[in-house]
Amino acid sequence: MQALRRFFSTTLGQILAIIACSSSITFGLFILLLFNPGGPPRPPWPWTPTYRIASIARVLAQTPVDARARTALSLQTPSLTLGMTKTPARCTVNTLDDSELYHTLSDELRDIGATISVHSCDARDPNGTIQVLVRLKDDDAMQLEARTQRVGPEPPRLRFPFYGAALFMCVGLLAMSLWAVARVIRPLRRLADKAEAFGREIALAPIEEEGPLEIRRAAHAFNLMQERITHSLQNRTRMLAAVSHDLRTPLTRMRLQLDTNESETVRDKLRKDIDLMQTMVSSALSYLNTGNDDESKEWLDLSALIATICDEYEEAGAAIRYEGPRQIRCFCRPDGMQRVLANLIDNALRFGETVVVVASVREDTILIDVSDDGPGIPETRLRDVLEPFVRLDPSRRGQPGSVGLGLSIVRDIVRAHGGELKLINRRPVGLTARIVMPQCTHDQDAKAELSQR
Structure with missing residues (x-):
């Protein structure tokens, strides 16, 4: 049933359904108009024999059973032979004339409960003898046999109803087909127009x-x-605007310092400005390349990676510690996960003094929490800081060289691994950056990676 419904939702299925429905309706109307032309047959056929036979049957119904044979013989005419018989020699030819006579007789004798049978005796002679058998409901042994000739000219069979039905069928099929084609072409034309307009103007309504x-x-x-x-063009435009704006200040300072001083102190300041510019450019390039690298996934001990990164920061003098199991198997991109952890730890150390990294596995989910003791983020801005180029310098003691791309890079890498990044304010102070990664996704990716190899 689902497959059938899906088939009829396709272009081919809808066109076939439209044509089939229109053909069926047209054929039904054609049959209705051809064999039921909107009223009883016109005189003289079959009204003359119908009235005579119906009148005789009504008279016989009022006549005693033993006197019906004599009554029938007395009522016959040169054009209508009558008789009561037990076993008549039945005629077996069926024509449209017989059908018209049968239906009109049935309508006339419905009130007395008579059983009617009408057949022609000679198929080669359209004006030949027609046999009518009438069995009255109070006599199961005998039945009235009437034989008559067809009276009047042959009625035209192919009258207006036939031509009207044929014309309606042709026009209906043509109209339905045109409607079906238009229904398919209209959205395609709209899609083509939108695609052409999109080449000239980026911001368009869906x-x-x-x-x-x-x-x-x-x-x-x-x-x-x-x-x-x-979205990509807007982000890159905003990035270029932000980088251009932030680079203007250090470049101006460098030019002024070079014009006025040449001491060693000035050189040190110039080196810092150059490092600052290099940091901003590197952040922008990292964001642009997020999700476009060709690094393949592989099995990794995530716990060992986190512990190694924390040890490196601790050796550099940072107050950081790791809490978690000794081993967490994860199918991921090692360089991408290293960038994620490094960016989160850098942010935590920038805005706090102590950082705690906690990793755990709950059912089929890997959780990684990077917590600091900094000022936190206003609840109304927790979603905003995940967007690129958003900085909260007044509330998070903004540092020079930040273009607001660190958390955006982390979010994109985590999403590429099927996970999610959440920011949670701690009480009384601090912020927790939580990575939630479904473990089953890693297993599926591992199977897909192995199958490709």
Whole structure:
């Protein structure tokens, strides 16, 4: 049932359904108009024999059973032979004339409960003898046999109802087919127009997702592509604006210092400014390259990686410690995870004095918490700081050289691993950056990686 519903949601299925429905409706109307032309048959056929036979049957119904044979013989005419018989020699030919006579007789004798049978005796002679058998409901042994000739000219069979039905079928099929084609072409044309306009103007309203399944999928993919491209261009524009703005100040200082001083102290300041510029450029390049590297996934002891990174920071004089199990197996990109941990620890050390990294495995989920004792982030801005180029310098003691890309890089790498980054304020002070990674995702990625090899 699901497969059938899916088939009829496709372009081919909808067109086939439209044509099939229109053909069926047209055929039904054709049959209705051809064999039931909107009223009883016109005189003279079959009204003359119908009235005569119906009148005789009513008379016989009021006549005693033993006197019906004599009554029938007395009522016959040169054009209508009558008789009561037990075993009549039945005629077996069926024609449209017989059908018309049968239906009109049945309507006339319905009130007395008579059983009617009408057949022609000679298929080669359209004006030949027609046999009518009438069995009255109070006599199961005998039945009235009436034989008559067809009266009047042959009625035209192919009258207006036939031509009207044929014309309606042709026009209906043509109209339905045109409507089906238009229903498919309209969203395709709209999609083509949007694609052409997108080449001239980036910011466009999303295209309406309508039409068959394939068209809706194409429109949905186009909307996603448009949204991603627009978002990417906006981010890069903002990045260039931020970097340009932040580079203007150190460059101005460098130019002034070079013009006025040449001492060793000035050189040290110039080196710091150069390092500052290098940090900003490196952050921007790291963000641009996030998700575009070709690093392959591999099995990694995540606990050992975290412990190693914490030891390196501790050797450099940072107050940091790691708490967690001795081994956490994870199928991931090692360099990407190292960048994630390094960025989070750098942020924690920048805004706090003590950093604690806690890792754990709960059911099928890997949790990594990087906590500091800094001032935290206002609750209303927790989501904002995950966006690129957002800095909260007044509340987080902003440091020079930051362009607001560290957390954005972390979020994108974690999402590429099927996880999620959350920021949680601690009480009374501090902030926790939590990485939630579903462990089952790593197993599936490992199987996919092995199958590709």
